Amino acid sequence: xxxxxxxxxxxxxxxxxxxxxxxxxxxxxxxxxxxxxxxxxxxxxxxxxxxxxxxxxxxxxxxxxxxxxxxxxxxxxxxxxxxxxxxxxxxxxxxxxxxxxxxxxxxxxxxxxxxxxxxxxxxxxxxxxxxxxxxxxxxxxxxxxxxxxxxxxxxxxxxxxxxxxxxxxxxxxxxxxxxxxxxxxxxxxxxxxxxxxxxxxxxxxxxxxxxxxxxxxxxxxxxxxxxxxxxxxxxxxxxxxxxxxxxxxxxxxxxxxxxxxxxxxxxxxxxxxxxxxxxxxxxxxxxxxxxxxxxxxxxxxxxxxxxxxxxxxx
Amino acid sequence: xxxxxxxxxxxxxxxxxxxxxxxxxxxxxxxxxxxxxxxxxxxxxxxxxxxxxxxxxxxxxxxxxxxxxxxxxxxxxxxxxxxxxxxxxxxxxxxxxxxxxxxxxxxxxxxxxxxxxxxxxxxxxxxxxxxxxxxxxxxxxxxxxxxxxxxxxxxxxxxxxxxxxxxxxxxxxxxxxxxxxxxxxxxxxxxxxxxxxxxxxxxxxxxxxxxxxxxxxxxxxxxxxxxxxxxxxxxxxxxxxxxxxxxxxxxxxxxxxxxxxxxxxxxxxxxxxxxxxxxxxxxxxxxxxxxxxxxxxxxxxxxxxxxxxxxxxxxxxxxxxxxxxxxxxxxxxxxxxxxxxxxxxxxxxxxxxxxxxxxxxxxxxxxxxxxxxxxxxxxxxxxxxxxxxxxxxxxxxxxxxxxxxxxxxxxxxxxxxxxxxxxxxxxxxxxxxxxxxxxxxxxxxxxxxxxxxxxxxxxxxxxxxxxxxxxxxxxxxxxxxxxxxxxxxxxxxxxxx
Numbered sequence: 001x002x003x004x005x006x007x008x009x010x011x012x013x014x015x016x017x018x019x020x021x022x023x024x025x026x027x028x029x030x031x032x033x034x035x036x037x038x039x040x041x042x043x044x045x046x047x048x049x050x051x052x053x054x055x056x057x058x059x060x061x062x063x064x065x066x067x068x069x070x071x072x073x074x075x076x077x078x079x080x081x082x083x084x085x086x087x088x089x090x091x092x093x094x095x096x097x098x099x100x101x102x103x104x105x106x107x108x109x110x111x112x113x114x115x116x117x118x119x120x121x122x123x124x125x126x127x128x129x130x131x132x133x134x135x136x137x138x139x140x141x142x143x144x145x146x147x148x149x150x151x152x153x154x155x156x157x158x159x160x161x162x163x164x165x166x167x168x169x170x171x172x173x174x175x176x177x178x179x180x181x182x183x184x185x186x187x188x189x190x191x192x193x194x195x196x197x198x199x200x201x202x203x204x205x206x207x208x209x210x211x212x213x214x215x216x217x218x219x220x221x222x223x224x225x226x227x228x229x230x231x232x233x234x235x236x237x238x239x240x241x242x243x244x245x246x247x248x249x250x251x252x253x254x255x256x257x258x259x260x261x262x263x264x265x266x267x268x269x270x271x272x273x274x275x276x277x278x279x280x281x282x283x284x285x286x287x288x289x290x291x292x293x294x295x296x297x298x299x300x301x302x303x304x305x306x307x308x309x310x311x312x313x314x
Numbered sequence: 315x316x317x318x319x320x321x322x323x324x325x326x327x328x329x330x331x332x333x334x335x336x337x338x339x340x341x342x343x344x345x346x347x348x349x350x351x352x353x354x355x356x357x358x359x360x361x362x363x364x365x366x367x368x369x370x371x372x373x374x375x376x377x378x379x380x381x382x383x384x385x386x387x388x389x390x391x392x393x394x395x396x397x398x399x400x401x402x403x404x405x406x407x408x409x410x411x412x413x414x415x416x417x418x419x420x421x422x423x424x425x426x427x428x429x430x431x432x433x434x435x436x437x438x439x440x441x442x443x444x445x446x447x448x449x450x451x452x453x454x455x456x457x458x459x460x461x462x463x464x465x466x467x468x469x470x471x472x473x474x475x476x477x478x479x480x481x482x483x484x485x486x487x488x489x490x491x492x493x494x495x496x497x498x499x500x501x502x503x504x505x506x507x508x509x510x511x512x513x514x515x516x517x518x519x520x521x522x523x524x525x526x527x528x529x530x531x532x533x534x535x536x537x538x539x540x541x542x543x544x545x546x547x548x549x550x551x552x553x554x555x556x557x558x559x560x561x562x563x564x565x566x567x568x569x570x571x572x573x574x575x576x577x578x579x580x581x582x583x584x585x586x587x588x589x590x591x592x593x594x595x596x597x598x599x600x601x602x603x604x605x606x607x608x609x610x611x612x613x614x615x616x617x618x619x620x621x622x623x624x625x626x627x628x629x630x631x632x633x634x635x636x637x638x639x640x641x642x643x644x645x646x647x648x649x650x651x652x653x654x655x656x657x658x659x660x661x662x663x664x665x666x667x668x669x670x671x672x673x674x675x676x677x678x679x680x681x682x683x684x685x686x687x688x689x690x691x692x693x694x695x696x697x698x699x700x701x702x703x704x705x706x707x708x709x710x711x712x713x714x715x716x717x718x719x720x721x722x723x724x725x726x727x728x729x730x731x732x733x734x735x736x737x738x739x740x741x742x743x744x745x746x747x748x749x750x751x752x753x754x755x756x757x758x759x760x761x762x763x764x765x766x767x768x769x770x771x772x773x774x775x776x777x778x779x780x781x782x783x784x785x786x787x788x789x790x791x792x793x794x795x796x797x798x799x800x801x802x803x804x805x806x807x808x809x810x811x
Contacts, residue, residue: 032699082354156546264507
């Protein structure tokens with residue numbers, strides 16, 4: 001187990017190295033000069049050249065990369081061009097929004113998606129199954145941004161129960177913070193909930209057809225025990241695989257909902273930084289997001305062993 | 315004897331009527347303003363971005379001269395100035411004006427600001443405009459004289475612009491994130507990605523201003539979200555966020571007031587004058603004749619805005635309407651194209667950036683209009699950074715559309731290296747003359763000649779003036795109708811009692 005974790009950590013380092021090179025090169029190959037974007041159509045080419053020099057962008061790429069990665073290894077991801085604050089603190093402040101948002105959506109996805117899938121599987125080809133799958137079909141079909149707008153129209157504009165967007169921080173207390181995130185979390189989790197429900201349904205159906213389930217039933221195990229102890233626990237491997245991928249997608253999907261609900265999250269930071277060619281921020285965010293996704297994948301792999309004792313890591 | 319009481323009665327009645335008509339303003343209160351773009355830093359001397367000016371200019375930082383809500387120059391931190399030749403200027407500073415850090419503003423601060431603007435090391439985005447400065451001399455704490463290398467008729471406008479705000483020397487390093495000035499509001503907080511908060515400057519030098527205690531700028535990039543936030547009551551004012559498609563609906567809604575005004579933003583169909591066939595004046599005129607600008611305005615802006623005929627906007631004191639000089643006339647367009655050797659028209663690529671939706675909407679209308687005279691135009695949408703690089707910097711384009719928001723930017727056509735790549739010796743001569751002509755009447759004549767010449771030579775096609783569109787809750791007063799400078803002056807904004 002320890003060796004496995006160490007191996008995965010080494011793989012993480014290699015992945016991050018390649019990601020760092022890739023993001024560094026891609027953002028610089030992209031047409032569009034940061035200095036020119038800062039100055040816009042009113043700045044002269046001379047002013048842009050001067051600004052490029054003062055930002056150190058006129059030096060060879062390799063020199064820039066080595067300096068950036070050297071500082072990065074010491075925990076310094078540089079300073080944002082547009083915000084004038086350290087990139088690391090900027091990312092951390094944005095995680096205050098994106099992480100709770102993704103977690104809330106994940107809770108919704110798991111708490112509603114798995115029971116819905118099990119419910120549909122145990123009522124296979126009956127009215128309840130068709131209704132559950134039709135509902136989840138809607139979830140798959142409705143884009144998150146549109147669901148977000150509909151939720152705003154209903155709960156903020158018509159009913160006035162929650163604010164239409166924005167986030168004042170956790171300083172005001174847990175509930176005001178959570179209240180700002182409920183609608184976006186629902187809009188974000190809706191699609192993934194539907195996907196997870198459908199995946200769970202297929203996985204449980206497959207297991208329910210297995211011989212050992214028939215044996216359990218023949219032995220007189222109660223239906224609840226059959227479904228939850230025998231069927232669901234054995235169906236969890238594909239469900240956890242999909243859910244792991246979905247966690248990554250929740251973080252990526254939060255970009256669009258952070259725009260709709262004007263939340264100061266990581267996704268909006270990334271989009272704004274790409275548009276403004278705020279290179280240190282783009283590099284920092286991509287590296288951070290890549291490491292998060294790799295870490296989630298490692299955790300999912302480790303979870304396999306917990307769920308299925310037959311899986312060994314040595 | 316009998317006349318006096320009746321006069322007094324009339325006077326009293328008039329005063330009463332005036333008093334009744336004037337809204338009673340509340341002192342204090344908070345205001346939440348939506349803006350779509352978060353400022354890229356808060357230093358007006360580091361970037362020309364209008365998103366910075368929208369928050370900081372006139373609210374946190376001010377200049378010696380102010381462009382007022384009618385577009386006229388007004389004495390501000392300088393209570394008066396003096397020049398006989400437009401080459402030597404003396405400014406007399408207002409006494410007792412304090413920066414937000416408590417220190418009094420003095421002539422040495424003004425010298426520091428101007429010297430820093432001229433210094434190439436500081437990368438001031440408007441450095442070219444300060445290059446005429448030869449010498450800045452502090453006469454005493456409240457008097458400063460500026461000597462130029464040659465007369466510059468635009469110098470007072472330069473002193474009035476956003477890059478000329480007066481800040482204390484000791485705060486220069488932190489201006490990007492904590493600007494200090496003399497304005498009616500003190501910068502309080504910037505939660506990156508979410509909001510900027512300004513609070514009332516209790517020691518503001520203008521008596522009884524500002525009215526508001528606290529202003530919060532919220533960054534809401536999506537127009538639909540901004541509209542929802544307005545309707546849900548989460549914001550009080552949408553300053554630069556809503557599209558023209560929302561205007562009719564909001565006008566009918568009794569909770570809001572829609573403020574539509576003029577701006578200095580001229581939406582331009584740029585042509586590359588060094589690329590064939592745009593090198594030919596007949597082709598450029600044919601393109602102009604082929605365009606029904608009313609239709610473009612309807613298609614792109616739902617009819618809000620004003621048709622333009624040249625680069626000079628209606629807020630400019632020298633503006634003349636030349637939009638009828640080359641009218642919509644597709645038959646004439648076809649004839650001119652045939653004369654120029656293109657009886658079957660030609661293929662064209664129109665590069666636009668979807669960052670500004672009006673450019674794409676205008677392009678779609680134009681493509682249809684061009685087709686009617688045989689010009690087969692194709693729209694190519696590119697990202698803003700690419701647009702700046704390809705079109706604006708390298709002039710690697712045939713046609714493009716963009717709004718030129720800068721005031722007094724006719725000089726772009728006197729610069730053969732500007733991305734229009736138009737090189738006309740006569741126009742350059744006229745412009746140069748206008749820059750050193752101090753007499754207002756003569757200068758106006760030069761501007762009229764230049765506007766006519768631009769219309770007749772058609773180095774670009776000026777489509778329309780982008781309207782100012784502000785939506786506010788009923789009860790908010792004092793918002794500027796027009797936008798002669800890219801500021802959102804909140805000093806006189808108040809809630810009606």
